[in-house]
Amino acid sequence: MNNEIIVVAELSDNRILPVTYELIAFARALAAGDSAPVRMIVPGRETHAVARDLADETGLDTIALVGDPLAFYNAETWMTAMAARLAVRKPRYICIAHTSRGCDFAPGLAVRLGASCITAVEGFSRQDGAARFVRKIFNGKIKMDVTPERDTTVLTVLPGAFKVEQKSPRAHLAGSMEVLKIPDHPQKIRTLGVIPAEEQDLDLALADVIVSAGRGIGAEENLELIRRLAGLFSKSAMGCSRTVCDLGWLGYKHQIGLTGKTVAPKLYIACGISGAVQHIAGMRGSKMVVAVNKDPRAAIFQIADIGIVEDLMTFIPLVMDA
Amino acid sequence: MKILVCVKQVLDADGPVRIDASGKWIEEAPAARFRMNRFDEFALEEALRIREGFPGTRIDALSAGPARAAQTVRRALEMGADDGIHLFLDDERYRMPFEIASLIGAYASDRHYDLILAGVMAEDDMQGQVGPMVAEILEYPWATAVMSQKLHKTGDGPDASGTIYVERELEGGLREAFELTLPALLTIQSGINRPRYPALSHVLRARSQALITIPASRPGETDPVSFPAPRERIQSLEEPAPMKTGVILSGNPSEKAEKLRQILQERAFL
Ligand SMILES: Cc1cc2nc3c(=O)[nH]c(=O)nc-3n(C[C@H](O)[C@H](O)[C@H](O)COP(=O)(O)OP(=O)(O)OC[C@H]3O[C@@H](n4cnc5c(N)ncnc54)[C@H](O)[C@@H]3O)c2cc1C
Numbered sequence: 284m285n286n287e288i289i290v291v292a293e294l295s296d297n298r299i300l301p302v303t304y305e306l307i308a309f310a311r312a313l314a315a316g317d318s319a320p321v322r323m324i325v326p327g328r329e330t331h332a333v334a335r336d337l338a339d340e341t342g343l344d345t346i347a348l349v350g351d352p353l354a355f356y357n358a359e360t361w362m363t364a365m366a367a368r369l370a371v372r373k374p375r376y377i378c379i380a381h382t383s384r385g386c387d388f389a390p391g392l393a394v395r396l397g398a399s400c401i402t403a404v405e406g407f408s409r410q411d412g413a414a415r416f417v418r419k420i421f422n423g424k425i426k427m428d429v430t431p432e433r434d435t436t437v438l439t440v441l442p443g444a445f446k447v448e449q450k451s452p453r454a455h456l457a458g459s460m461e462v463l464k465i466p467d468h469p470q471k472i473r474t475l476g477v478i479p480a481e482e483q484d485l486d487l488a489l490a491d492v493i494v495s496a497g498r499g500i501g502a503e504e505n506l507e508l509i510r511r512l513a514g515l516f517s518k519s520a521m522g523c524s525r526t527v528c529d530l531g532w533l534g535y536k537h538q539i540g541l542t543g544k545t546v547a548p549k550l551y552i553a554c555g556i557s558g559a560v561q562h563i564a565g566m567r568g569s570k571m572v573v574a575v576n577k578d579p580r581a582a583i584f585q586i587a588d589i590g591i592v593e594d595l596m597t598f599i600p601l602v603m604d605a
Numbered sequence: 606m607k608i609l610v611c612v613k614q615v616l617d618a619d620g621p622v623r624i625d626a627s628g629k630w631i632e633e634a635p636a637a638r639f640r641m642n643r644f645d646e647f648a649l650e651e652a653l654r655i656r657e658g659f660p661g662t663r664i665d666a667l668s669a670g671p672a673r674a675a676q677t678v679r680r681a682l683e684m685g686a687d688d689g690i691h692l693f694l695d696d697e698r699y700r701m702p703f704e705i706a707s708l709i710g711a712y713a714s715d716r717h718y719d720l721i722l723a724g725v726m727a728e729d730d731m732q733g734q735v736g737p738m739v740a741e742i743l744e745y746p747w748a749t750a751v752m753s754q755k756l757h758k759t760g761d762g763p764d765a766s767g768t769i770y771v772e773r774e775l776e777g778g779l780r781e782a783f784e785l786t787l788p789a790l791l792t793i794q795s796g797i798n799r800p801r802y803p804a805l806s807h808v809l810r811a812r813s814q815a816l817i818t819i820p821a822s823r824p825g826e827t828d829p830v831s832f833p834a835p836r837e838r839i840q841s842l843e844e845p846a847p848m849k850t851g852v853i854l855s856g857n858p859s860e861k862a863e864k865l866r867q868i869l870q871e872r873a874f875l
Pocket residue numbers: 422496497498499500501523524525526527538539540541542543544554555556557558559560561562565575576577578581593594595596619725726750
């Protein structure tokens with residue numbers, strides 16, 4: 284075993300996505316304890332230039348994993364291409380973004396490598412020299428510390444959970460860049476391309492105040508209450524959790540979170556929202572958060588500035604009348 | 606055609622969620638309510654819709670869990686699955702995703718499912734690993750977070766072949782499309798459909814139908830389905846500190862409403 288840490292870069296249109304820098308920050312913090320080397324893998328059809336830039340900018344040794352099969356993402360090609368290289372390197376940790384694609388290939392990669400697999404990691408601590416990874420369960424109500432048992436561990440790191448250090452100055456010493464070409468073509472999955480998002484409207488992006496409904500509103504009719512609350516503010520808009528969209532109470536353009544909109548209003552009022560990490564990922568940047576929830580232990584209170592433990596059906600009318 | 610749907614029984618988190626005496630998992634309070642993982646309801650509903658389009662399709666619903674998980678298998682029968690399989694775990698200990706995936710993989714390995722469906726993640730441990738792990742164990746291609754699918758099937762029986770077109774969800778409302786060669790595994794994202802309520806006829810049938818119960822062995826034993834050693838270990842569970850920077854308003858409901866309005870006025874929101 285060696286103590287190398289591999290960071291798998293995530294790209295879109297041959298550009299490095301910001302989450303990759305969070306992964307680098309995470310990997311560097313993880314390495315610091317035992318001064319482990321951190322190395323990047325940049326997969327894609329022709330990532331030579333991007334990998335070169337990344338090596339210059341960060342000072343990390345970088346591998347451009349290239350080849351025609353990597354022109355478009357699919358779980359099979361990503362995993363096969365990476366597993367072959369990683370099986371020989373036997374790194375200690377492989378850090379992947381907990382994004383839609385990262386979640387798609389990471390668990391399979393772990394099985395192929397016989398590795399431990401820990402997903403939605405928000406941080407880590409050290410105990411007797413060993414890293415314990417922190418993640419949340421039950422929509423954020425409980426924090427879980429996990430340790431790997433195998434020599435190699437695949438980690439998916441939650442976007443937004445690990446802050447990027449101040450835009451670090453360009454590295455003094457550029458990292459090396461190595462190109463690995465993969466010949467294999469996918470056998471069982473054919474990629475057909477990305478489908479653009481449906482027409483967006485700008486209400487949520489422009490709003491100063493977002494009043495957001497969760498499953499706790501109980502029934503579609505009760506949206507009226509949320510709508511009236513939003514009506515108290517100028518420049519306000521209605522948001523919601525994914526569950527509310529899945530139930531058909533509001534359209535998906537209102538959804539806030541990892542797979543919905545990312546918003547940063549001056550005021551965010553969460554009504555009957557539990558505070559699952561996927562929701563918080565989309566509203567973490569709000570300047571002020573007010574949460575109304577009848578469960579005092581709901582995770583939304585951990586990030587709220589003002590918490591109100593009440594049944595929203597009785598509380599919201601009182602706010603309107605107060 | 607044969608479809609396997611993996612359904613997990615989870616503790617309903619609307620009730621209290623408390624850490625158990627071992628400090629490593631959640632207490633089963635007498636009042637605890639267990640139910641089918643909602644993401645798996647979407648997966649099962651999708652299987653039922655495929656069967657409507659391809660008459661003759663058989664749907665097996667499988668749950669790996671302790672004795673109480675039988676309720677969730679039965680719920681799947683009530684929703685319309687043809688057979689219910691309970692991979693029986695003889696204690697209530699939490700199992701890591703790879704352990705469960707290995708059990709399901711061992712069960713499914715010689716049963717020639719054309720399609721395996723699971724929810725995108727479980728609401729309790731929120732790992733999202735079992736689906737893709739089962740696929741890799743069985744050497745099936747897979748796609749996770751599927752928001753739409755269309756099956757193209759030619760022939761039936763052992764010579765059957767086909768593909769499935771899927772769209773999976775990316776961030777920011779984007780999707781990406783793939784064509785997978787069958788057999789394949791999909792994990793289903795919420796919102797792909799509206800899961801049905803059980804029809805009375807199915808509820809009645811489910812009541813009299815026997816489940817297929819298969820004991821899952823411990824490592825080293827030789828029951829029909831084998832267990833690997835865990836690859837991760839839970840060191841501790843903890844309730845997060847209540848609040849980092851914020852305040853919880855106190856008083857009776859009207860006092861709280863009054864306070865909230867005051868704060869919002871001070872900050873010039875009202
Ligand atoms: C890949 C993936 C992506 C996802 N992306 C997103 C995303 O972008 N956005 C998102 O929101 N979710 C997303 N989710 C889903 C997420 O995991 C949660 O399931 C979801 O956010 C829960 O929604 P909720 O808070 O409305 O419902 P619940 O978790 O059911 O919470 C309801 C809350 O309402 C409270 N409540 C009930 N009744 C009352 C009452 N009368 N008064 C006051 N409070 C009450 C309860 O105490 C509870 O806290 C995603 C999941 C996956 C797997």
